[in-house]
Amino acid sequence: MKFILPVLLLLSITSCSVSKNPLRKQVKxxxxxxxxxxxxxxxxxxxxxxxxxxxxxxxxxxxxxxxRAALDFNMKRGTKISAAREGVVTRVKExxxxxxxxxxxxxxxxxxxxxxxxxxxxxxxxLQHNGALVNVGDTVKKGQVIGLSGKTxxxxxxxxxxxxxxxxxxxxxxxxxxFQTSKGxxxxxxxxxxxxxxxx
Numbered sequence: 001m002k003f004i005l006p007v008l009l010l011l012s013i014t015s016c017s018v019s020k021n022p023l024r025k026q027v028k029x030x031x032x033x034x035x036x037x038x039x040x041x042x043x044x045x046x047x048x049x050x051x052x053x054x055x056x057x058x059x060x061x062x063x064x065x066x067x068r069a070a071l072d073f074n075m076k077r078g079t080k081i082s083a084a085r086e087g088v089v090t091r092v093k094e095x096x097x098x099x100x101x102x103x104x105x106x107x108x109x110x111x112x113x114x115x116x117x118x119x120x121x122x123x124x125x126x127l128q129h130n131g132a133l134v135n136v137g138d139t140v141k142k143g144q145v146i147g148l149s150g151k152t153x154x155x156x157x158x159x160x161x162x163x164x165x166x167x168x169x170x171x172x173x174x175x176x177x178x179f180q181t182s183k184g185x186x187x188x189x190x191x192x193x194x195x196x197x198x199x200x
Contacts, residue, residue: 021060023060023069023173023174023175023176024059024060026176027059027060027069027176027187030176030178030187031187031189038178040175040177040178041085041116041118041177041178042178042179042180042185043084043085043122043164043177043178043179043180044082044083044084044085044142044143044179044180044196045082045084045179045180045181045194045196046073046081046082046083046084046124046160046162047073047075047079047080047081047082047160047196048080048082048145048196049143049196049197050196050197051195051196052193052194052195052196053073053074053075053079053193053194054073054074054191054192054193054194055071055072055073055074055188055189055190055191055192055193055194056072056073056074056157056159056190056191057070057071057072057190058071058188058189058190058191059071059176059187061190069163069164069174069175069176070161070162070163070174071161071162071163071188072159072160072161072162073159073160073162074157074158074159075149075158075159075160076149076158077128077148077149077150077151077158078128078131078148078149078150079148079149079160080145080147080148080149081124081127081145081146081147081148081149081160082143082144082145082146083114083122083140083141083142083143083144083146084122084142084162084177084179085114085116085122085142086116086117086139086140086141086142087114087115087116087117087121087122087139087140088114088115088137088138088139088140089112089113089114089134089135089136089137089138089139089140089146090113090114090115090121090136091111091112091113091136092111092112092113092132092134092135092136093109093110093111093112093132094110094127094129094130094131094132094147095110095129095130096108096109096110096129096152096153097129097152098152099126099150099151099152099153099154099155100154100155100156101154101155101156102154103154105152105153105154105155106153106154107153108152108153109125109126109152109153109154109155110125110126110127110128110129110131110132110150110152110153111123111124111125111126111127111153112124112127112132112134112146112147114140114146118166119166119167120164120165120166120175121164121165121166122162122163122164123161123162123163123164123165124146124147124160124161124162125153125160125161125162125163126149126150126151126152126153126155126158126159126160126161127147127148127149127150127152128148128149128150128151128152129150129152131147131148131149131150132146132147133145133146133147133148134146134147164177179194180198180199181194181195181196181199182194182195182196182197182198182199182200183195183199183200184199
């Protein structure tokens with residue numbers, strides 16, 4: 001961990017410029033609280049209550065999220081992952097055994113996809129081999145443990161890659177999500193730790 005964080009920080013500073021996607025600007029305004037008219041769903045943090053984890057990559061960051069409204073949570077292998085929202089499991093992959101910082105490993109990324117009542121979907125990536133605790137067709141509750149984190153697929157270090165997307169205009173688009181944290185409802189930022197508990 002002492003080695004990984006400085007390396008990720010260096011990579012994020014020295015890598016290519018960030019995305020020009022207009023959604024990136026919207027995310028920044030939401031994170032700063034400038035856009036206040038927000039009726040979007042409030043997600044639970046995707047890990048057990050009482051736990052704290054650091055976001056090592058935020059939305060549209062400079063490393064591998066330049067075009068992604070996604071979050072990476074630093075987690076040791078085998079950490080329990082919880083459903084951030086209720087829904088039905090539409091995809092499970094858990095047969096991948098390889099992982100590393102080479103794009104050839106992308107197909108090995110184990111994952112779970114859950115479809116929510118409003119038609120949006122959440123993806124939970126880089127699970128460990130045989131790390132899914134649910135099956136396609138299962139109905140899951142918000143906060144239910146669904147899998148175990150790992151380092152399969154395109155991953156430099158064990159972590160959970162989380163994203164939400166919804167269909168619109170005939171295509172799927174990633175969307176930023178806000179979460180309930182111990183400090184209230186937040187759009188998460190990179191390099192910060194977030195505690196999963198009721199607001200203080």
